[in-house]
Structures are given as structure tokens and as C-alpha cells.
Amino acid sequence: MKEDRRFTPSAEFSKRARVRSHAEYRTMHQLSLDEPETFWREHTTDLVFRTPWKTFLEWSLPKARFFGGATLNLTETCLDRHLATEARTRAAIVFEGEPGDVRTLTYFELHREVVRLTAALADLGVVAGDRVAIYMGMVPEAAVAMLACARLGATHSVVFGGFSSDALRDRINDSGAKVLLTQDGAWRRGNVVPLKKMADDAVAQAPSIEKVVVLRRLGAGHTPVQMKEGKDIWWDDLLSRTASEASAKLARTPPAFDAEHPLFILYTSGSTGKPKGVLHTTAGYLAGVHITSKFVFDLREGDLYWCTADVGWVTGHSYLVYGPLSCGATVMMYEGAPNFPDWGRFWNIIEKHGVTILYTAPTAIRAFIRAGDDWPAKSDLSSLRLLGSVGEPINPEAWTWYHRVIGGGRCPIVDTWWQTETGAIMLTTLPGACYSKPGATGLPSFGVDIAVVKDDGSECSANEGGKLVVKRPWPSMARTLYKDDARYAESYWSQLPGVYFTGDGARRDEDGYFWVTGRIDDVLNVAGHRIGTAEIESALVSHPAVAEAAAVGKPDDLKGQALVVFVTLKAGQTADKLLKEKLTEHIDREIGKFARPDSIRFTDALPKTRSGKIMRRLLKEIASGAAETKGDTSTLEDLGVLAKLRADEE
Numbered sequence: 001m002k003e004d005r006r007f008t009p010s011a012e013f014s015k016r017a018r019v020r021s022h023a024e025y026r027t028m029h030q031l032s033l034d035e036p037e038t039f040w041r042e043h044t045t046d047l048v049f050r051t052p053w054k055t056f057l058e059w060s061l062p063k064a065r066f067f068g069g070a071t072l073n074l075t076e077t078c079l080d081r082h083l084a085t086e087a088r089t090r091a092a093i094v095f096e097g098e099p100g101d102v103r104t105l106t107y108f109e110l111h112r113e114v115v116r117l118t119a120a121l122a123d124l125g126v127v128a129g130d131r132v133a134i135y136m137g138m139v140p141e142a143a144v145a146m147l148a149c150a151r152l153g154a155t156h157s158v159v160f161g162g163f164s165s166d167a168l169r170d171r172i173n174d175s176g177a178k179v180l181l182t183q184d185g186a187w188r189r190g191n192v193v194p195l196k197k198m199a200d201d202a203v204a205q206a207p208s209i210e211k212v213v214v215l216r217r218l219g220a221g222h223t224p225v226q227m228k229e230g231k232d233i234w235w236d237d238l239l240s241r242t243a244s245e246a247s248a249k250l251a252r253t254p255p256a257f258d259a260e261h262p263l264f265i266l267y268t269s270g271s272t273g274k275p276k277g278v279l280h281t282t283a284g285y286l287a288g289v290h291i292t293s294k295f296v297f298d299l300r301e302g303d304l305y306w307c308t309a310d311v312g313w314v315t316g317h318s319y320l321v322y323g324p325l326s327c328g329a330t331v332m333m334y335e336g337a338p339n340f341p342d343w344g345r346f347w348n349i350i351e352k353h354g355v356t357i358l359y360t361a362p363t364a365i366r367a368f369i370r371a372g373d374d375w376p377a378k379s380d381l382s383s384l385r386l387l388g389s390v391g392e393p394i395n396p397e398a399w400t401w402y403h404r405v406i407g408g409g410r411c412p413i414v415d416t417w418w419q420t421e422t423g424a425i426m427l428t429t430l431p432g433a434c435y436s437k438p439g440a441t442g443l444p445s446f447g448v449d450i451a452v453v454k455d456d457g458s459e460c461s462a463n464e465g466g467k468l469v470v471k472r473p474w475p476s477m478a479r480t481l482y483k484d485d486a487r488y489a490e491s492y493w494s495q496l497p498g499v500y501f502t503g504d505g506a507r508r509d510e511d512g513y514f515w516v517t518g519r520i521d522d523v524l525n526v527a528g529h530r531i532g533t534a535e536i537e538s539a540l541v542s543h544p545a546v547a548e549a550a551a552v553g554k555p556d557d558l559k560g561q562a563l564v565v566f567v568t569l570k571a572g573q574t575a576d577k578l579l580k581e582k583l584t585e586h587i588d589r590e591i592g593k594f595a596r597p598d599s600i601r602f603t604d605a606l607p608k609t610r611s612g613k614i615m616r617r618l619l620k621e622i623a624s625g626a627a628e629t630k631g632d633t634s635t636l637e638d639l640g641v642l643a644k645l646r647a648d649e650e
């Protein structure tokens, strides 16, 4: 579809913005590439360094060292520095629980809670360099937990609360975490997600875990959780103990760490079965999320900024916690689902608290469109001044609805493209400086040298589709995959010589705007969740009834992509509805409910090349209901398989 409408920010918005014109953006971006030292020197003055950095970058592909010579404790930028300003009494987090309970933590209070937990973790024996797993819902303590780890120099590994206990166990075992922070349960659509129960199942097979710290979230009247003597400890009990003098001192005046000290591991899906433990380090990550929060979200005093992403995903790390807090912003945090108790919940929260900036995902926007305009119409949304989108391509229809119905036609929209691995926003428009085009993610962030290339590495011409690559390292990029340098080099820096391969396809138009079309590797994006087809397949074949499985995506109006799996069974198994249910439950258990296939199709055989590779391309066409095969089938082993699969269509 050709979409060439342009939406220019209002003069009023631009006047107040930090970057006010396209020309100014271009000059800054050019400087960030030509003279990175000068650019980053100027833009890291808000970061608290104990020892200033000497070298911007030492690069020996694929190993990067940014801000060499610097030492810092990242939490001083996010917390301590604000205590010396009027931000001390400003709300850092405004929390709304799903049951409707509201809590506000000022910067002073957030700092206090982080210091207390830091001391408590130190008393539990956690030291810098240890890994700590966090399996929590959307409660302020999840942010406290992340920040306390950072303050102590422990590497956190947040595992999304929607993951199953098996998935949690695998992630804990890969990282070798010593302590697990969790909660009795979390609220989701009026139901309790039994996090502690699932954590128990995981910990039973995770020998590295010495202590489990459990936050009370549910209150009286709920099924009590089992607390294991000597291992499990209530969060409030832990904090009410008097910390040892040494730990209290350490927490109050925390040590400084090297710029490249590991900050967190976040597992994400790749094109092979095992999840990737993406590792981010301290100074470069902080610099990246700080300047993008400041320039892309235009954060300023008086804003109430709401990023709806879960802390379990990178968006929650970078734009719910680290980025906005590094700017001293007030962050809205909501525990529950967008449609509970009804589809008006988001709009109600915006009116009730006066949210000024909303950052959410296209899949949510499409669901809101489906629910109808009456819901947002019930609330006063006039406090909003800026909207953001992230996670998948936003279709122009959803964009214009978001702009018109939610933004009242007055709010610029920033469509931000980035990845778990990039740490921070890579493509976007700056809201006061550049017009936006519905469906285009816009222009490169500062310090980002990005291009669309052909298979031979040469750049595509305007509007020609190709592979999206980053041509030089940038501060917030992942440094490696945890304990797997080889896979890091192989996945990102070896596909095309000398450049970082994103896994996405894109084109750049005649105005230099990027249009990201989606993954071109074996990774799916289902309702904004990144799902590896190989992960689904290996989960399925681990079921005793399954011989072979192939997972593919099919276009879906609501989810962007829907997950379709083709399954062949072992001899003697019956392909029936009951087995479909069993396989669905099996995925719930192996990965989590969010990875449930939208459709399971039993087949006698899968289309394969003569060398035995499953031809996913053909399956994709069949899943999408294509009547004929467009692609080349010359390597297909048995054409009969295709005809049969079509005939079996649901």
C-alpha cells in the first residue's frame, strides 16, 4: 500500500521541543556520526560518572567497549542525583493496580526503597557480578528490584510473568542466578497469576537459587503460598531486619563500576531453539536510553509518562524504568490488562491521572479499534500531548485512528523501531522536529548509522526492499549473548560482512524515512511478542505424540501475525481435537500461554527439500490460504505433500 500522507507537529509543540526542526535534527545526527566524541561528551553531562570517560569507543568486531575509563553507579543517575533537586518530592512512579489501588512513590521514596533492598540483598550474600532473577508482575517493587541489583552491581535477569515455570527454570539455569525475587501472585483480568507457585516449580529444578524473596501482593483471603523454611523469605520480613552496618553503608554509598560492567541479561527468541541471553552493560546502555527518552518522548517537568509495556520485556526495562528515571520523569505503571474490567480502562487511567505521554503497541491499538470508539469517548483524553508506538509495524489505519481518536488530532506520534539487542530506540521521528508518515518508523536516532542493503551488502536504492543493518556499533547495543560469544558473533555480525544484522526487512523512501516490514528470519511477532519458530517446534516435538513440527506466521488483523503449526504424529496417535488441546497445554507448560498456537494442523508429511529441510516458505503460503504456490518448488521432495496440505485446510 502506498501511504504518503505527512503529519507535521503543531507550531506549539515544536516551539517547546528540544529539537525544533528537521534541519536541526539533521545537523545533530550528522555530528553524532562525524564527531561522536564531541556529541556524546555534550549529551552525557546528565549522567553521573565517578570517573569521567576517556575514550568513546574501542571496537574490534564484534567486541565493543564504550566510554572507556569511566566508572559509575547507574542508580546515581536514576535516583541519587534527583534528590538534590526539586525532583526529590516529585512522583517517580504512579502505580495503579488492577483492583484499582493507587500508590505513588516520590524519587525520595523510590531511592529509600532501593537502598533498603540493596542492603538486604547484600546481607543475603549477593555480591557484584552475581545474577539475580526477577519473576514479578507490574508492581513498583519490580522496578525497585531492578534498581537494587544495579546498585549492587548484580546482573538482573527479569523473566516475564507470563512465562511458564519451565521457561523460568531454563532461564535461571542459563544465568546461574543466586537469588530469585518474586511475589505471591499478580492480578490479571480479575484472576490471580500464581507467580510463587510457578517459581516453586522452577526453583525445584534450579540448583543455583539459594534464596527466594517473596513480595506480598494479594493480601488476606487468598490461597496462602507455601514458604520453604530456610529458602523462602517474605520481602517485608527481609526489609524489616536491620541490615548489617557494612551492607547498609554499601547501599547508601554504593560502589562505582566499570562502564562495561554487566547490567542485565534479558532472554529473547532467536531463529534457533534456545532463547538468547542478551547482555547489556552499564554506561552505553544508560547513555542510549537516557538521550532517547529525553529527545523522543520530549520528557519535561509536569509530564506523566505512561509506557504500557511489561517490565519483563526490553521496552519495560528501557522506557518504563531506566530511561525515564534517568531523566527524572514521572512514570505511570499499571498492573493489569487493557480490557479489564472493560475496554475503557486505559482511557479511564489517562483521565484519572492526567497522563500526558502514552507509549503502547499496535496490537493493543488494533484491539481498541475493534472494541469501538465509544470507549475512549467516555474519557477526557485532553491531557495527552504525545503518543508512541512500538513492537511491530503499525498499519496506516491503526496509525490514523490512534492519531485522531486518542490523540484528538493534536498529538504527534513517534513510531519507534528497535530491539532487545539494540537496547534503545534506533529509528523514530523526533516529535517536534520531523513530520511523520503513517506506517513509517522514520529516521535514525543519534549515533545510529543504519541502512537497507542487498544480500551482497551493497545499499538498496530508494524504496527498494532489503535487509535492515546497522553499519557501526552504537552505545546501547548488546555486548554479547550470555556465555555465548560465538552465537553473538554468528547471529548478528556474520550474516553480512562488518555490519550488525537486525533480522528485519525494510525499505528507505526518497525522503530517507525507513519502513520496516518485519522479520525476515525465523522469528515471529505475535501480538507484539517475539516468538522463535524453532522454540515452538522444539517444544512441540518434545511431546510424546509428535514426530515433526513446523511453525509459521500468517497475517492477522489483530495480532499482526498469528501462529500456525503443522504437526506430523508418531505411529498410533490419533489426530483429533483432544490431542490439539493437549498440545496447546503442552505449549502453555513449556513456554507460556502467550505462545499458544492460533491453529494446529495435523498432516501426514511436511514439505521438504531433497536435503530434508522443511520448506517453511511454502507452509507460510498455505497457512495464509494462498490458492497457488508462488515460490519455486523445484527442490520440493514430493509435490503431493502440498496438494494434500491444501486439501486438509481447516
Ligand code: WT7
Pocket: 268, 314, 315, 389, 390, 391, 392, 393, 394, 415, 416, 417, 418, 419, 420, 421, 441, 502, 503, 504, 516, 517, 518, 519, 525, 529, 530
Ligand atoms: C522486533 C524486536 C524493542 C521493542 C519491543 C520489541 C519488531 C519493533 C517496531 C516498529 C516495526 C518493529 C521488529 C524487531 N519491531 N518495533 N516500530 N516497527 N517493527 O522488541 O521483542 O526484541 O523485537 O520487533 O521486527 O526486530 P523485541
